[in-house]
Amino acid sequence: MWSKSNPFLNGPFEPLTQEYTDDTPLVIGSIPAELSGALYRTGNSQYFKPLNPDRTHWFDGDGMTHAFFLHGGAARYACKWVKTEGLAVEQKAGRALYNGLYGVSNVAQGELPPGAPAIKTVAGINVIPLAGKVLALHELGSHYWELDPLTLETIGTFDFDGRFGDKLLTAHPHIDPSTGETLFVALDYKAQTVTCFAVDGSGIVTGEHTADLGSRSWIHDFIFSKDWFILFPSPLLSDVAEDGAVAQGNGVLSLDRSVGTRILLVNRHDGSTVTIKQPNDFEITHFLNAYQEGDALVIDACIADLLPVPNVPPVGEVFPFPFPHIQEPLFGFPRMVRTVVDVPRAQSVQRAFEGVHGEFLRMNEAVSGAKHRFGYLAFVDPQKGGQGFNSLAKFDFETGTMQLQGVEPHYPMIPGEPVFVPHPRAESEDHGWVLSVWWDPTRNASELVILDAQAFDQEPVARVKIDNRIPLAFHGNWISRSQLNSR
DSSP states (O other): OOOSSOGGGSGGGOOOSSOOEESSOEEEEOOOTTOOEEEEEEEEOOSSOOSSGGGOOTTOSOEEEEEEEEETTEEEEEEEEOOOHHHHHHHHHTSOOOOOSSSOOOOOOOOOOTTOOSSOOOOOSEEEEETTEEEEEOSSSSOEEEEOTTTOOEEEEEOGGGTTTTOEEOSOOEEETTTTEEEEEEEETTTTEEEEEEEOTTSOEEEEEEEEOOSOBOOOOOEEOSSEEEEOOOSEEEOTTSTTTTTTTOOSEEEOTTTOOEEEEEETTTOOEEEEEOSSOEEEEEEEEEEEETTEEEEEEEEEEBOOOSSOOOGGGTSSSOOTTOSSOSBOOOEEEEEEEETTTTEEEEEEEEEEEEEEEEOOGGGTTSOOOEEEEEEOOTTSOSSSOOEEEEEETTTOOEEEEOSOSSSOOEEOOOEEEEOTTOOSTTOEEEEEEEEETTTTEEEEEEEEGGGTTSOOSEEEEOSSOOOSOOOEEEEEHHHHHTO
């Protein structure tokens, strides 16, 4: 589509060209009656042909929200573009006007219409519930977008009443089940600071602390424990604050090996910080969880090692995965690693979990911030073929064992992020279901696969098949019917 050489515009990544609804998708198996709510997913579908299709990045385009509504054993599906300010400008012009934020187009985008935003943020990273609202998120803007939870229409914007000014709000907030707060970070790349803050159930900010980040490190995700916000700044930098970086087609990512990878701890109570330099450089895109055991802080995440490449290509062409013309990758394939921090001594050690390679980590978030036993992730099973991830994995941190799920035994399908939904009467951490959207190459279409988490490698409980594909994308969440009705 628009480019034969760019994998992010073809196959499982190919954008949709229209919005879809399906009131009666094909259901194979039985949807559990306890699953009453909606799985919201988001990603990118370019509305117009990009300025340079051959170099369009996976992270760029126009945000599109997808939802599977489940109730009474039945399903409904819908998808709709998020009406961001930049998309509205392009729709009025009838063509693409903006360069992507992460891609290196090497094309100057031209003059924008009066009043147009300087860059086009893409509401395509995450969908969350907050204060009775459903919000679509991006990470290079100072506001989110509120969606109608049933129609997915864009209602307006949400920015905590402008409290954080021009700071860039994270697309990866986390809920602390012990307090009921949702935790956020906001980046100021000009000042090189990070503001860590907590929000209560009504959307009111209950506390915030601003800390020195020490660099322009690109921060995609963070994690938390009872006492700490936890970030891993790395040599991967964001140039979004540099005038002209996006307009000239250079993208916002760059690399500075002199920066080094560090652990930055920001105390949730008093804002004090602890910084621990790491002996080797790596990037953490997503965390699983963190918890405290005495003075030790345990952090589980997938890391991608920074490789010793002599000639670094434009970073937007090698991260998170290299374009086909790149001869040497800049980052290793993500692998599961546990970091244990001795907080009083400001020291850390790491150990890898052998054979656990993948991404898009999720868990039963009812135990977030506390010791967990299980994690779920998109995985590459070497016994199966396909383009990238071809399985989901359930990893048991207690036994060190892993179960795999590939759905189809005769050909590879490609999974999206696994979302855990606990049973309403859960008796154990893995009592519930894992929901994930998979792409089927034989149909060029997608389906929602529902797994019994306690029978993870067995036949799916249900498969909800739609006729259109959902481009391989990023994040989302399950929002129960009771949460939706509380608006």
